[in-house]
Amino acid sequence: MGKIGEYNSKVLQIEEINSNTRSFILEFPKDFSFIPGQYISISIPYNGKVIRRSYSLCSLKIKNDTLGLCIKKVENGIGTSYLFNIKEGDYISFIGPIGAFKLANKSLQKEIVFVSTGTGIAPFTCMIPYALEHNHNEITLFAGYGAENGILYGDLFYDLLQKFNNFRYKPIISRPNDVKYAGDKGHVQDLINKYLSKSFEGDIYVCGQSGMVKDVCSFLENKGINKDRIYFEKY
Numbered sequence: 001m002g003k004i005g006e007y008n009s010k011v012l013q014i015e016e017i018n019s020n021t022r023s024f025i026l027e028f029p030k031d032f033s034f035i036p037g038q039y040i041s042i043s044i045p046y047n048g049k050v051i052r053r054s055y056s057l058c059s060l061k062i063k064n065d066t067l068g069l070c071i072k073k074v075e076n077g078i079g080t081s082y083l084f085n086i087k088e089g090d091y092i093s094f095i096g097p098i099g100a101f102k103l104a105n106k107s108l109q110k111e112i113v114f115v116s117t118g119t120g121i122a123p124f125t126c127m128i129p130y131a132l133e134h135n136h137n138e139i140t141l142f143a144g145y146g147a148e149n150g151i152l153y154g155d156l157f158y159d160l161l162q163k164f165n166n167f168r169y170k171p172i173i174s175r176p177n178d179v180k181y182a183g184d185k186g187h188v189q190d191l192i193n194k195y196l197s198k199s200f201e202g203d204i205y206v207c208g209q210s211g212m213v214k215d216v217c218s219f220l221e222n223k224g225i226n227k228d229r230i231y232f233e234k235y
Contacts, residue, residue: 004095004096004097004098005031005032005095005096006093006094006095007029007032007093007094007095007096008029008091008092008093009026009027009028009029009067009091009092009093009094010026010027010089010090010091011024011025011026011027011086011087011088011089011090011091011092012025012026012027012066012088013025013088014086014087014088017070017152018149018150019149020072020073021070021071021072021073021119021150021152022070022071022073022083022084023068023069023070023071024068024069024070024071024083024092025066025067025068026066026067026068026069026092027066027067028065028066028067029067032067032096032097033097034057034096034097035097035102036102036103036123036126036127036129036130037056037099037101037102037103037123037126037127037233038056038057038096038097038098038099038101038102038123039054039055039056039057039096039097039098039099039101039123040054040055040057040067040069040094040095040096040097040098041053041054041094041095041096041098042054042055042079042083042092042093042094043092043093043094043095044078044079044082044083045082046078046082051078051079052095053078053079053080054098054235055069055070055071055122056069056070056119056122056123056207056233057069057096057097057122057123057126058070058122058123058125058126058153068125069122070119070121070122070125070152070153071083071084071119072118072119099233101123101205101207101231101232101233102127103127103130103131103205104203104231106203107131107135107202107203107205107231108131108134108135109135109137110135110137110201110202110203111137111138111139111140111200111201111202111203112131112135112137112138112139112140112202112203112204112205113139113140113141113142113192113196113200113202113203113204113205114127114128114139114140114141114142114204114205114206114207115142115143115188115192115204115205115206115207115208115216116141116142116143116144116188116206116207116208117143117144117145117188117208117209117212118144118145118146118150118152118208118209119152120207120208120209120212120233120235121141121143121152121153121207122152122207123207123233124141124205124207125153125156127205128141128157128160128167129160132160132163132164132166132167135166136166137166137202138166138167138168138202139164139166139167139168140167140168140169140170140195140196141157141167141168141169141170142170142172142188142191142192142195143157143169143170143171143172143188144171144172144173144174144187144188144191144208144212145171145172145173145174146173146174146175147173147175147176147177148173148176148177148178148181149177151171151173154171157169168195170184170191170195171183171184172184172185172186172187172188172190172191173185174186174187188212188216189215189216189219192216192219192220192223196223200225202229203229203230203231204220204225204229204230204231205231205232206220206230206231206232206233207232207233207234208234208235209234209235210234210235212234213232213233213234214234217230217232
């Protein structure tokens, strides 16, 4: 695990993923390292003070090159209001790496299911490629979104489908814009009911908003999944 430190990183690229979500690509600081699943705490100037907001790292380059952030704008949110006004070439100050949401060694010896909604998918863009490189058991991602234009990192996961025979990617839309949408419709719990085998003995990682994480963890426990096989991160 990388040692926590203070860093100042240049914003190399900002991409608007949809109307309220942006991808930020940052220069990878010297001497920085992190474990897939960890996050950073960004310094936000506010009323003459500095407050902090935490965001999961979603870069696939764990040791060098760039850092990635996937951030959804919060209405009247102090952190996102600041970040959505910065420009390419500006610098972001942060502390990190932080967090214990990471793949347990025992998980790499068995099947793994990842469950996310919205930007909760961010840490999985690191964790899933790492798991696929170190685990030959079946690995599944259940990712829930409100509408089709809210799907995040679809290209990445479809690419992983082509490269790894043991990977399954199952997005689901709760409110499709297109009445002809042919994919799964509903919530991530519906995907779990539909695709999770009754004989599943692996581990499950859940990430998303607090209410969703609570509901999914309770849902899993009611299906007989022991708490010690469920790992979660909420925001």
